[in-house]
Amino acid sequence: MANNAGAEKKGFGLPFWIMLIFYLVIIVFPFIWILITSFKQTGEIYGNNPFSIIPDNPTMQHYADVILEKGIMRAIGNSLIVSGVTTIYIVIVATFAAYAISRFDFRGKNLLLGIVLAVSMFPQMIVIGPIYNLFIDLGWTNSYWITLPYSSITLPMAVWILVTHFNQIPLALEESARIDGASAFQTLYKIVFPLAAPGVFTVAIITFITAWNEFVLAITINSNSEYHTVPVAISFLRTQFEILWGQVAAATILVTIPTLVIVLLFQRQIVNGLTQGGVKE
Amino acid sequence: MRKMGFREFLFIVPILLLIGIFSLWPVLQSFTYSFFDFQLNDRTKSGLYLNERFNVDLYKETSLYVDRFISQDMETITDEEDKARAQEVIDQLNNLDEEFDKEEGVITISSEQKEQIEAAYENADATVQTLGDKYELQQEENLPLLVEDIKNSMIESNFIGLQGYKRALQDHFVLDALRHTLVFTFASVALELVLGLGMAMIMNQGIRGKGFIRTTSLIPWAIPTAVAALMWSYLYDGSAGVVAEIFSNIGLLDEPTDLMQTGAGAMTAAILADVWKTTPYMAILLLAGLQNIPGSLYEASSIDGANRIQDFFRITLPLLKPSILVALLFRTLDAFRIFDLIYVLTGGGPGGSTETLSVYSYKVMFGQTNFGYGSVVVMIMFVCVAIISTIYVKFLGTNIMDRN
Numbered sequence: 001m002a003n004n005a006g007a008e009k010k011g012f013g014l015p016f017w018i019m020l021i022f023y024l025v026i027i028v029f030p031f032i033w034i035l036i037t038s039f040k041q042t043g044e045i046y047g048n049n050p051f052s053i054i055p056d057n058p059t060m061q062h063y064a065d066v067i068l069e070k071g072i073m074r075a076i077g078n079s080l081i082v083s084g085v086t087t088i089y090i091v092i093v094a095t096f097a098a099y100a101i102s103r104f105d106f107r108g109k110n111l112l113l114g115i116v117l118a119v120s121m122f123p124q125m126i127v128i129g130p131i132y133n134l135f136i137d138l139g140w141t142n143s144y145w146i147t148l149p150y151s152s153i154t155l156p157m158a159v160w161i162l163v164t165h166f167n168q169i170p171l172a173l174e175e176s177a178r179i180d181g182a183s184a185f186q187t188l189y190k191i192v193f194p195l196a197a198p199g200v201f202t203v204a205i206i207t208f209i210t211a212w213n214e215f216v217l218a219i220t221i222n223s224n225s226e227y228h229t230v231p232v233a234i235s236f237l238r239t240q241f242e243i244l245w246g247q248v249a250a251a252t253i254l255v256t257i258p259t260l261v262i263v264l265l266f267q268r269q270i271v272n273g274l275t276q277g278g279v280k281e
Numbered sequence: 282m283r284k285m286g287f288r289e290f291l292f293i294v295p296i297l298l299l300i301g302i303f304s305l306w307p308v309l310q311s312f313t314y315s316f317f318d319f320q321l322n323d324r325t326k327s328g329l330y331l332n333e334r335f336n337v338d339l340y341k342e343t344s345l346y347v348d349r350f351i352s353q354d355m356e357t358i359t360d361e362e363d364k365a366r367a368q369e370v371i372d373q374l375n376n377l378d379e380e381f382d383k384e385e386g387v388i389t390i391s392s393e394q395k396e397q398i399e400a401a402y403e404n405a406d407a408t409v410q411t412l413g414d415k416y417e418l419q420q421e422e423n424l425p426l427l428v429e430d431i432k433n434s435m436i437e438s439n440f441i442g443l444q445g446y447k448r449a450l451q452d453h454f455v456l457d458a459l460r461h462t463l464v465f466t467f468a469s470v471a472l473e474l475v476l477g478l479g480m481a482m483i484m485n486q487g488i489r490g491k492g493f494i495r496t497t498s499l500i501p502w503a504i505p506t507a508v509a510a511l512m513w514s515y516l517y518d519g520s521a522g523v524v525a526e527i528f529s530n531i532g533l534l535d536e537p538t539d540l541m542q543t544g545a546g547a548m549t550a551a552i553l554a555d556v557w558k559t560t561p562y563m564a565i566l567l568l569a570g571l572q573n574i575p576g577s578l579y580e581a582s583s584i585d586g587a588n589r590i591q592d593f594f595r596i597t598l599p600l601l602k603p604s605i606l607v608a609l610l611f612r613t614l615d616a617f618r619i620f621d622l623i624y625v626l627t628g629g630g631p632g633g634s635t636e637t638l639s640v641y642s643y644k645v646m647f648g649q650t651n652f653g654y655g656s657v658v659v660m661i662m663f664v665c666v667a668i669i670s671t672i673y674v675k676f677l678g679t680n681i682m683d684r685n
Contacts, residue, residue, distance in 0.1 A: 020483055020494070027497055027561060030512055033523055037515070050521045097296035104292070106285035112293070119304045121670050123618045123662045125639050129652050130310035131303065152304040155296065184289055213505040215621040220647060231507035235625050238511060245515050252512050256504050263499045267492070270499060274562070275569035 031256070038062055038249035045245050062250035066237075071225070072251050075233035076258070082218075082229055083211035086150045090158050090207045091200060093151075098162030099188050103174070113163075120156035124216055127152055135221050142224040149217055154207045161206070161273055165199030166192065202273035205266050212259070230255045308663075311656045315446070318439040319653035326439045326653075333438055335390045335398065337381050340434040344374040347405065347427050350420040357416050370408050373401040374431075387436065395435065402431040445657040455658060457633065458641040459665075464548065465623075465637060466616040469555045473612060474605070476556065477563030482597075484564065485571045498561035506558065510625035513554040517541050517626075544634030547627045551635055555622055559615070563608055570604025571597070603677065610673040614666060638662045 037045060039062075040055040066072040101109060131149045135141045169192060177187045193200070215231045222228065228236065234255060237248050263270065313329060320326040351367050358364050377398065381388075390398075405428045413421050449455045484494055501509065516524040519538030529537040540546040578596050587595065620639040623629060629636035629644065636644075638658060646655030 016483065016486075019479070023480055023483070024494065024497055026557065027501055030516060030557070031500070033516065034512055045521050051523050051526060093295040093299060096292040100285075100289060100292035104285045104289050106289070112296075115300060115305070119300060121614055121666060122308065123639065123659065123666055125618070125620065125642050126311050126659045126663055127304060127307035128643070129314060129646050129656055129659070130307035132647075133310075133652075134307075148299070149303045151299040152307075155299060155304075159296070184292070209503055213507075215505065215507045215624075216643070231505040231621070234505070234511055235507050238514070238625070243515075243518075245518070245521055248511055248515060252508055255508060259503045259505075260500065263503045264496060267496045267499055270503075271495065271565055271569075274565055 034249045034252050037245060038253050040246060042244065042246050062244075062246040063254070065244075066247050066251045066254065070233070070237065070247065070251065072230075072233060072254055074226070075228050075230050076255060078227055079212055079230040079255075080258075081144060082147055082150070083208050085144065086147045086154060086211040087204050087208045089147070090151060090154045091204050094155060094158035094162050094203060095193070095196075095200060096188075098159050098166055099192060101159070101163050102166035103171075104184075116156045116159050119152060120160070124153060128216060128220055131217070132220055140221075142222050142227045144227075146217060146221050146227075147211075149221075150211050150214060153214060154210050157210065158203045158207055161203050162196070162199055165196050169195050198269070198272075201266075202269040205262065205269050206273040209259070209262065209270075311659055314652050314656035315660045316440060316442055317653045318441045318445075319651070319656075321650035321652060325436050329440075330389075330436070330438050331440050332389045333392075333395050334387050334436040335381075335394070336387050336434040336436060337384045338386060339430060340381065340398075341378065343427055343430040343434065344378055347371075347424070347431075348374055350418075350424055350427070351409075353420070354412070354416070354418045357418065358412060360415075363412060363415065366408050367412065370401075370405045373404060377401055390435075398431070398435055402428065405431060439653075441653070445654055446660075448654070449657045449661060454633070454636070454641060455638075455661065458636050458638045458658075459661075461548070461635060462617060462619070462637040462639075465552060465555070465619060465635075466613060469552045469559075469616050470609065470612050472552070472556045473560045473563045474609065476560045477608075478567055478601075478605075480560065480564035481567035481571055484568050495565070498564060500561075501558045502562040502565075506621035507625045509558050510554065510622045513550070513557075514541075514626050517550050541627070542631055544631060547631055547635045551623055551626055554626060555616065555619070558622075559612065563612060566608040566611075567601065567604055570601050570608075573604075574600045606673060606677050610670070610677070613669055613673070617666060617669060618662070638665075 036053060036055065039058045039060070041057055041059050041061070044050070044052075044056055097112075100106070101113060127149065132141075135145070138145075140146075173191050173195075174187050177191050182190070212229075213231060214229070215235070218229045219232045219235065222232070225233070225236070234248070234251055237244070237251055317329045318326050319329060348371050351371055355364065355367065358367055380394070380397075406425070409424045409428050412418060413424065418424065480498070484491060484498075513524075516522050517540050519525055519536070519541060522537065522540075525534070525537035525540045528534045528540060534540055534546065540550055574597065578600075579592060582592055582596060618639055619637055620643065623635055623637055623640050624643070627635045629640045639662070642655045642658035642662065645651050645658060649655075
């Protein structure tokens with residue numbers, strides 16, 4: 001951050017602040033507007049004056065509707081289960097794999113890394129047909145088994161971030177553990193894991209958010225509304241015949257709250273995870 | 282480094298299984314699908330059938346009736362020669378009945394068996410024709426139809442080789458989808474790069490509230506794309522949408538409804554929604570790169586009397602190039618694969634004017650249940666993605682792999 005001290009001396013003009021405020025307003029504006037809409041009555045949303053900033057007759061009706069009638073809480077529950085399970089098993093699998101890649105010498109290591117990188121690049125649409133047919137054959141549609149194919153979108157990122165982390169942990173500690181007779185698993189569990197905890201935590205958060213946001217697999221495989229996740233449930237609020245913007249707004253606010261909490265609490269870990277993808281030297 | 286023994290191998294077993302089953306196998310399977318006329322809603326095509334198959338149940342039923350009807354008419358047939366021919370047909374059918382006695386349902390057959398069945402059909406067809414012309418048969422109308430069913434009980438292979446690809450290259454839906462995808466990708470990534478770089482440089486200044494700006498920036502990235510898309514479809518709505526109203530008031534649109542009801546308007550809307558969602562992400566990626574540029578370089582340049590513009594082109598841009606390329610690679614691939622945003626925001630409309638390759642292939646696969654042709658479109662996407670990655674990796678050199 002040495003450059004920041006130098007930059008501060010130059011001072012900032014009015015255009016700088018205008019641009020900054022413009023940027024923040026554009027990012028936040030849609031949420032503010034949705035928040036306002038969620039308290040407006042349907043008549044007002046479509047009425048003569050749909051763009052007033054303060055609702056004429058504030059109402060909680062839309063919140064009641066999406067919670068009681070549209071079962072948005074069920075969708076939030078499904079999303080918590082699916083994303084939670086995905087996070088747990090992906091963190092475990094990715095930790096073992098990344099440790100092996102970082103510490104063991106084996107043939108095909110570069111091939112494995114190359115495949116992981118390629119999987120993160122190919123279009124998700126390519127797996128959807130065969131996975132759908134597989135799930136139909138196994139009778140796994142409309143169930144929580146959907147967490148397994150979530151690996152194709154979360155695992156590569158997780159492995160990539162963790163390999164970078166493990167590479168930064170000095171080998172010396174493990175060597176001394178090995179001399180003391182610890183097995184590979186003990187070394188990972190007792191020495192490396194505590195040291196890598198921040199990285200593992202970052203991976204957990206990013207995996208959780210990625211799984212929480214997944215849409216194509218969820219809408220294709222779990223088409224039954226009992227198993228709808230948040231993005232799917234929200235997309236179904238828009239039907240062919242009517243769009244109740246008040247309900248859409250209320251649902252959007254409800255489902256954004258968990259995301260907001262995660263971002264507020266863990267923004268540092270998220271930024272670390274995102275930039276680990278290859279930007280840091 | 283530890284050599285890998287059996288215990289160490291156990292560390293990578295889970296990832297091999299997961300990647301193998303849920304990533305690599307589906308890719309190979311999609312590749313296979315693309316060579317078949319694989320359609321779930323058509324019973325004769327609802328699988329990958331390399332060989333001819335034979336519907337034994339249909340055949341047995343048909344043969345039973347043909348046998349019975351011809352036998353009924355044996356009295357009517359006077360000519361000995363015709364009688365012999367009729368008997369031959371019955372014998373042939375009975376032979377086949379015996380051969381497939383133990384089979385049921387739909388089975389695969391060898392090419393010899395196929396010829397045998399074809400011969401029986403042709404003979405039966407010709408014989409029934411002659412007999413029908415010559416004599417007054419009791420079932421004269423039904424017999425030829427029944428005989429047709431012998432042929433129908435043979436199901437052709439649905440292997441079509443490269444025909445799907447040939448069709449796709451001439452399909453204007455595919456070419457339009459490719460064009461929309463490229464327009465969307467190029468426009469959104471270019472805008473995001475320029476705006477993201479600007480924001481990263483602003484965030485890199487030592488100002489108060491940096492944490493607040495960074496947190497705010499993460500929100501659009503963190504909310505589900507489908508949710509963001511629905512949110513924007515409200516803001517873009519012709520009668521209740523505030524953004525459509527603003528655009529119309531400042532003269533960008535004649536009517537607020539034009540935004541989502543014209544092709545160019547809907548594409549612009551989709552691009553702007555994507556820019557809103559991912560510019561902050563781009564800014565954060567680039568910010569990390571900016572923070573790695575040593576401040577001493579700027580100090581040296583200011584002693585030499587360089588201004589900010591020179592700083593930017595001589596120091597910032599060249600040193601940021603690797604970060605920019607990595608960010609561009611990820612963003613280009615994401616934009617090229619765009620699905621959720623378009624699917625929820627416009628559904629590909631109006632009139633298919635925002636249909637990207639992902640949306641089109643999804644509609645073919647799950648709307649028309651044509652997995653064969655849908656997979657062809659997906660494979661075309663796959664090739665495009667491979668080309669894009671190769672170009673970027675060429676520029677990046679081997680940086681990505683070398684680090685590990």
